[in-house]
């Protein structure tokens with residue numbers, strides 16, 4: 001079977017699953033998630049991150065785009081119940097700065113969220129490892145004056161700026177790659193991080209996982225990223241929760257970390 005045919009089959013299967021999802025009992029959802037996690041683990045072994053996340057987009061791993069773009073970064077990048085509070089909180093935070101900050105958005109995805117933050121920012125650089133998504137953003141958001149770049153944040157140098165945004169990116173990477181990204185954040189003043197965490201605050205943070213579309217929240221033992229905890233131990237001057245939205249049995253937490261420059 002050709003790659004195109006395989007991709008079309010995956011997209012149709014994904015569309016079918018999306019329709020059924022609201023009617024599936026929790027144990028069926030968990031069974032399917034576990035199977036998908038196992039499959040992704042072997043499928044992506046030895047692949048570059050560009051190949052991995054291109055495949056995630058092509059097969060609708062985060063859902064399917066309703067428009068012609070073909071890129072859909074997930075319901076948590078589109079659901080107004082999740083995106084609106086985020087935009088309100090981050091806009092208020094950035095808008096209160098004495099000058100419009102230079103923003104670097106790492107893993108900007110389909111830019112459905114970034115486009116709403118853009119107005120309160122100075123220069124804006126949007127980076128993603130999926131070249132076709134970057135090119136699509138350049139066309140679709142040509143009027144927003146954003147410098148879209150194809151960058152692998154784990155291996156490439158990061159562009160300069162005041163504020164770095166990482167919204168639902170790191171949880172798709174394994175711990176070793178997260179360490180390399182964090183080692184490059186010192187030049188920024190503030191990191192605005194958004195990730196899922198379990199609702200139960202007694203969870204073990206930072207359990208390792210394979211790269212892919214899935215989240216630590218849905219691993220065999222539910223977990224989530226806490227960058228200030230081991231093994232990452234990110235050094236920060238302050239941490240301020242900007243917003244929290246419950247979703248999918250967890251909470252999507254956005255934190256502004258003032259970085260210590262070390």
Ligand SMILES: C[S@@+](CC[C@H](N)C(=O)[O-])C[C@H]1O[C@@H](n2cnc3c(N)ncnc32)[C@H](O)[C@@H]1O
Pocket residue numbers: 049053062073074076077106107108109110111112113114127128129130133151152153154166167168169172173
């Ligand atoms: C779930 S999407 C989130 C997109 C966007 N931040 C948002 O909140 O709507 C994760 C994005 O991170 C990108 N990504 C993952 N690993 C990356 C890497 N190493 N370098 C750059 N982008 C990466 C993926 O291609 C994808 O577009």
